[in-house]
Amino acid sequence: MDTYQGLRAAVVGGSIGGLTGALLLRELGFTVDVYERTPTLLENRGGGIVLQPTTMKWFGERSARRIEELSTVTRHVRHLGGDNEVVHDDAVEWRYSSWSTIYRALLDDFGTDHYHLGEFCAGFDQDADGVTLRFVSGRTETATWWSSPTASPPPPAGGCSPTSYATTPDTSAGAAPSRRAR
Template sequence: MVDSYKGLRAAVVGGSIGGLTSALLLRGLGFTVDVYERTPTPLENRGGGIVLQPTTMKWFGERSAHRIEELSTVTHHVRYLGKGNDVLHDDPVEWRYSSWSTIYRSLLDDFGTDRYHLGEFCAGFDQDADSVTLRFVSGRSERADLVVFADGITSTARRRMFPKLQRLYSGYVGWRGTVPERHVSEETRRLLGDALTYSVARDAHIVLYPIPGLDGGLQEGQRLLNYVWYRNVPDGPPLHELTTDLRGFDCPVSVHPGQVQRRYVDEMRAAAEELLAPAAAETVLRTEQPYLQVVFDTRIPAMAEGRVAIIGDAAFAARPHAAAGTAKAADDAWTLYEHLSTAGGDIPSALKRWEPAQLQLGNQLIDRVAEMGHRSQVAGTWTPGDPDLRFGLYGPGV
């Protein structure tokens, strides 16, 4: 019950979409909630598009001041294009999309900034039976009755609890980017504007869809075309060289827009013209600052310890093939909320009951996206229209 948590403090480490969803739900239970985000400035323009699965949209459908229809685009087809822009397969399937920044800004607007603390990197923590103590590199120390770590793939909690746990490189990277819809040809707008679109090549595939424009525009011509293009890169020196940015810094997780070495951008663009359907290639070629995401599998053997919970990418970082990373973080937050709401104030007991199903869901998701990646990047069995390849957190299409 909500009254069980009045007067108690919850701390959320990580102020991204998963962290903010968790913070909003915990506040609804009566907790006083503080969010601690490591970056010193608001998380604007981080990442590109996201597919809005039902769990991701649940907050906006039930509790937000914002309507999801005002934050997202929609398409009505899943389409595969051949080398000459010929349509190899077309299914009447509806999907809704937004940009990372749009969803982040809306959640932060719902939460407010009074208890959203920027520039606070949590370096360690301890807990006893009654509370958790967080320590920050700034010298700050905070105590809370419940701590949720939503601090992503480099999570402090995961490193602290499982110091030998390693990310498993998939064997490929995702080239990402966006381009204003008005900057591509009429034929490309016609093919991509109302579809989740694939172009498949040997050991590679690209997926494209329209997302809100930088100013939030949702109408055709105002939107951005967003894509992820998966390309194989051997582990070791080739990957390390690719992920060394223009400053000479090693970037093992992602290389940000404007920081990818020019020689790699030039090679990628040449390959797009050779390998992809013309509409997909045009979108890639017209992207001013493409960037890189290294694709990993990350699993965790436990998501709860005492009064500490680990959610989202901090626990399971799934390859993007099922478009379920943001949905998994939201599902972790909602199910934690549901278990706490019936726990009568017993936080450790609620976390123990919450953990098993979320571990199972995370492992099932990793297994499925790893198989999807193998089919596209290794086996060459990514077949247009195969229903097993559809997006979904809980399974293909769901």
């Protein structure tokens, strides 16, 4: 089994996707830091959201928090027409929460010691030893693995093995192959 103890991972973007990725990387053994450009804890990003299976997975498999505590469920979906006539009726289970509830629960699990607010990632350089992230503040950070749920920096320009390049939808990620533990 791979072990990543002693390696650093950097996640750009500290919202739901970034925190979920950071928690999973930490489970693998990485020391993980999250860099979020917003200077304050995130809030007011909408009301109710339908929980996707991937959003619930952390709580179903790893967190001490149960998804049932964080959400509510409907088991029947009915669409009404202009005259209140039933145009669609189906037994479907959908689970709902608020964006803030999920964000807060993920942040509670991750903690704030390695959660850096007000850090706008402007770009990165990568070589065989790792990646160096550059921030607008002037900060630079090195890591052996980086991930960005939606910040979408350009893909690494070389030095990145295709087999070590994560390709989940809407996620950019890269790893320096020579430092990847086996």
